[in-house]
Amino acid sequence: MEYKKLLEMNIADTIIERPYGFHVGDRHFSIYHPSLGKTYLLLRLFEELGINNDIISTNPYMEVLRLCEIKRDVVCRILAYSTFCSKEDILDNLKVDSRASLFNSELDDNELATLFIIVLSFDSIDSYIQHFGIDKDVELRDRISKIRKDSGYISLGGHSEYGLLIDPICERYGWSKDYVLWDISYSNLKMLMVDRIESISLSKEEMRQLHIHDNKEYINADDPSNRDLIHEMLND
Numbered sequence: 001m002e003y004k005k006l007l008e009m010n011i012a013d014t015i016i017e018r019p020y021g022f023h024v025g026d027r028h029f030s031i032y033h034p035s036l037g038k039t040y041l042l043l044r045l046f047e048e049l050g051i052n053n054d055i056i057s058t059n060p061y062m063e064v065l066r067l068c069e070i071k072r073d074v075v076c077r078i079l080a081y082s083t084f085c086s087k088e089d090i091l092d093n094l095k096v097d098s099r100a101s102l103f104n105s106e107l108d109d110n111e112l113a114t115l116f117i118i119v120l121s122f123d124s125i126d127s128y129i130q131h132f133g134i135d136k137d138v139e140l141r142d143r144i145s146k147i148r149k150d151s152g153y154i155s156l157g158g159h160s161e162y163g164l165l166i167d168p169i170c171e172r173y174g175w176s177k178d179y180v181l182w183d184i185s186y187s188n189l190k191m192l193m194v195d196r197i198e199s200i201s202l203s204k205e206e207m208r209q210l211h212i213h214d215n216k217e218y219i220n221a222d223d224p225s226n227r228d229l230i231h232e233m234l235n236d
Helices: 003-016 036-049 053-058 060-070 072-082 093-106 109-121 125-132 134-149 161-173 177-182 186-194 204-209 224-235
Strands: 020-024 027-031
Touching: 003 125, 003 186, 020 093, 027 109, 036 072, 036 161, 036 177, 036 186, 053 060, 060 072, 060 109, 072 093, 072 109, 125 134, 125 186, 134 204, 161 177, 161 186
Parallel strands: none
Antiparallel strands: 020 027
16 A cells, blocks of 8 residues: 555544454454553563664564563563553553453464554654654754744743643633543544744744744755755756
């Protein structure tokens, strides 16, 4: 399948938070898109895996199969967490332990690797950001912030997920902290924040420093930091 078409299907699945179903014997399970709370819960387990990022980027199945062989208990536990959706179930250690044991006893390495690839595939926000061209907006916001730091503007806060994500999401949508942590996927939270509509008023001096004229951005070819961007534009 064409990469662009597959990416668009994955984006649609992320928006609707479509779970992926599978069977173990006669029992049916679903792998759910992780929430912010579940993501933090799994951080230590992923660190324990010691994933080789170089191999995972070139041959993900080979690296995942290796992890299923040498870190089988950890992989089964991550998979177990991934098949629970509600906060109550996720924080119920007895349920998680029981399901991890079931996966460990009933799934062979290849089956476990196939399912674990799905778990890892949910972390695809960077590819979505590039697909939509949102990375250019993010880069422009950063440049505006740097200019305004030199113009008497002071920005405070935003040093953690509290200020960068939880607080603005709760304020913008009127959601509770518990809802943000457990009832919406982390991927959707990040996309809501990074692609939010924002109008920024710029002075003529700020526009000059940003090389923007008549609402169009012009690249300073004499600036060495723009070398890669100019090269990319010429290749396009």
